[in-house]
Amino acid sequence: MRSAGPVVRIPTAVNIPAGTPVLMEADDLALVTRAKAGDRDAFRTLVVRYQRRVYSVALGIVKDRDLAWDVSQETFVRVHAHLPEFVGDSSFSTWVLRIGSHLAIDSLRKERASSKQNLDDVHEGDLVGGGEGILATALGNDPQQNALRRELAGKMTEALAKLPEKHRTILVLREVEGLSYEELAERLAIQKGTVMSRLFHARKKMQALLREYAGLGADGDAGGEEGGA
């Protein structure tokens, strides 16, 4: 979410079970207070409220559905353990997602071999013949009536999974958790310039994959490449 608050442009309503009250920030704090006092139902309500969002962040980073489920559950266990430390200086949802993405990234560190390739530098070759603008033209100006948009939406997670871990992670932190450049720099311990270039590469690879899926013309920068050029 944006640092200005939970304001999200959503073309369709989030799938919330019928009859579920949708309560805003003041209610989160009331539930947290009760959960701190040992109220299990209050804590369970918080879990149910945010389980899907936490899972979506974890899934985007770790790719594997079972691992994402495990990371998501562990996220709420950590949330419960650290409830006394939550004092409301950020929104509860921001706090929970931060714990979730940290755990997701940590879970990857335990499994992957270190990559010695630099994925962040932007070279001239990155800007040649990339097919820019094709997606925008094909998707058009009518968001929800566009069949291509619906088709690509279904391919997004598949394309995301094909990105290198660093690109996948930064895209999820940016697009799903809503972190700013400054927050990304701090979270990933990199400079702002590196944040921007890493996002540039991640988006470029993502868009190339989506163009392929859409049959709009593959370019030479397909998602399988690991190098920075």
Added chain:
Amino acid sequence: MTSDLCLRWAPMIGARPGELTPEEEHGLAEHLAGCDGCVARLADETALSGMLSQALLDEANRRDFATFSDGVLARIPERAWGGAPGSASAGHGQGGFLGWFRRHRAAAVAAVLAPALAALAAVLYVGQDHHDVPEAAYVEVTSEMGGATVLDTKDGPVVLLGEGEPEGT
């Protein structure tokens, strides 16, 4: 426009308000005014904006979460449910409305004798920054047809009513 300038400015496409310095903003705007390639990159980003977040949430919505919270609670050890020190239930026995009545017995008697006046007086007393009284919920929505979503904006809430299946899908 030369690609040297694109190398510098293209990664700044997609910045949100406030993330670039005034010099960077000005430079990017100038570059976009003369570079079709970067304008096209911006168009692609705009076209895809929000889709990744929605796609991951759609994946989550397709999964059955019926047992998720049970699994979370099962992982939390029993001893962790005692209620944290300094929590709302600890050390606040004299707080709240009942605590106030204990401290103001004369007022409590008057309240018993004149219920309507006591309610009005209590409202006046609450207005005197009595911090223990919880605030009313800001937004509460119940919807029996497809759920609802509330967006929080600085100008006020926006309430959207859900559909069982979004139109067009």
Added chain:
Amino acid sequence: MTRRTFAALLVTALAVAALPGAASAATIPVRVRILKGSRQGPAAVDPRLADLQHQLGKLAYVKWDQVGERQADMDFNKPLSVALPDGASLELTLVDSRKDTVTFDVRVAARKTHSRLTIAKDQRIVHQVGGEKDGSAYFASIRPWP
């Protein structure tokens, strides 16, 4: 607070309560506008809705028109029924007003939806009041002290 201060407040409360009609607060002027949002068509916002652009801009509808308006002085806990273009109606009730906030109940019977929203006095509510049909949906904007 001392007992003396509280006693003074209680005396004031007695005096206030003795006045006829004093138990209910004064009415509050409320403006309700009915809006139609459309996904199709050239992006355009009715100039009368300029004050809502920040809120409406969060949604996917690109074209906004004002199709109805009602202004009323609302009493507490007395529902106001507002007719909607699709034949349904919206029921609005003023339930509370404090120093800086006001609370409304919004009921959309056709959608079996009940909302209770507390807003600051310079804010407004934008509430969907019907399902989306053919790429369009109706909303109500509710503003106290317009």
